[in-house]
Amino acid sequence: MFKIFNTLFHMFLKSYSNQTRLWYARRLGVHVGEDCRLYSVRFGSEPYLISIGNHVTITREVTLLTHDGGVWVWRHQDPTIDYIRPIVIEDNVFIGVQAIILPGVVIGRDSIVGAGAIVTKSVPPGSVVVGAPARIVSTTDAYMQKLKQGISTKGMSPQDKRETLLRTWGSTPEEWKTKLAELSAGTLDA
Numbered sequence: 001m002f003k004i005f006n007t008l009f010h011m012f013l014k015s016y017s018n019q020t021r022l023w024y025a026r027r028l029g030v031h032v033g034e035d036c037r038l039y040s041v042r043f044g045s046e047p048y049l050i051s052i053g054n055h056v057t058i059t060r061e062v063t064l065l066t067h068d069g070g071v072w073v074w075r076h077q078d079p080t081i082d083y084i085r086p087i088v089i090e091d092n093v094f095i096g097v098q099a100i101i102l103p104g105v106v107i108g109r110d111s112i113v114g115a116g117a118i119v120t121k122s123v124p125p126g127s128v129v130v131g132a133p134a135r136i137v138s139t140t141d142a143y144m145q146k147l148k149q150g151i152s153t154k155g156m157s158p159q160d161k162r163e164t165l166l167r168t169w170g171s172t173p174e175e176w177k178t179k180l181a182e183l184s185a186g187t188l189d190a
């Protein structure tokens with residue numbers, strides 16, 4: 001009984017929090033599409049110049065910067081100087097933890113931004129980009145093909161997921177190291 005209550009409570013909390021963040025983003029003036037997940041709401045000083053399409057995930061500690069504070073060094077000569085550009089995130093995009101998106105960037109639809117990336121230039125649709133400055137390392141299609149070869153746990157109960165993962169990887173750090181080495185060598189699908 002407690003387990004069911006606990007699961008329901010956490011489901012409520014999760015969806016409530018996302019709804020709250022979506023509401024907050026829209027209230028700031030961010031254009032946000034449908035079916036989005038926002039785990040961070042760092043939209044800088046011009047949120048009304050940010051557009052987020054449909055089915056977009058923005059994970060934790062992601063920052064979207066529409067202005068370049070570097071103009072500060074000229075401010076004493078030109079008090080009105082500014083560099084401000086919109087940011088557009090098209091449909092079906094995933095932005096990894098702690099990524100930074102700089103002014104004027106368009107992230108094309110069906111793209112993935114890796115954790116910690118600093119995106120300085122627009123990303124063509126269907127790309128996977130990583131690093132600082134972000135570079136294209138593959139297409140989303142190629143990334144998907146890679147994932148299809150591994151095990152899938154989405155939709156499983158937490159218990160089934162745990163059992164499946166422990167069966168695949170083993171339960172000790174030694175087994176994990178061995179299997180990770182097999183994975184690097186291409187002799188294991190996970």
Ligand SMILES: CC(C)(COP(=O)(O)OP(=O)(O)OC[C@H]1O[C@@H](n2cnc3c(N)ncnc32)[C@H](O)[C@@H]1OP(=O)(O)O)[C@@H](O)C(=O)NCCC(=O)NCCS
Pocket residue numbers: 059095096097112113114115116117128129130131137138143
């Ligand atoms: C980008 C990502 C999706 C993997 O893409 P991938 O196509 O499988 O990338 P690979 O693992 O094949 O790596 C390709 C290259 O990119 C590099 N790379 C991968 N992820 C990177 C990252 N986040 N930052 C910097 N470099 C990265 C690899 O080292 C490799 O470099 P190399 O070609 O010089 O050897 C994944 O690494 C990532 O960052 N996911 C987001 C994680 C996250 O934020 N999770 C939150 C869950 S809510």
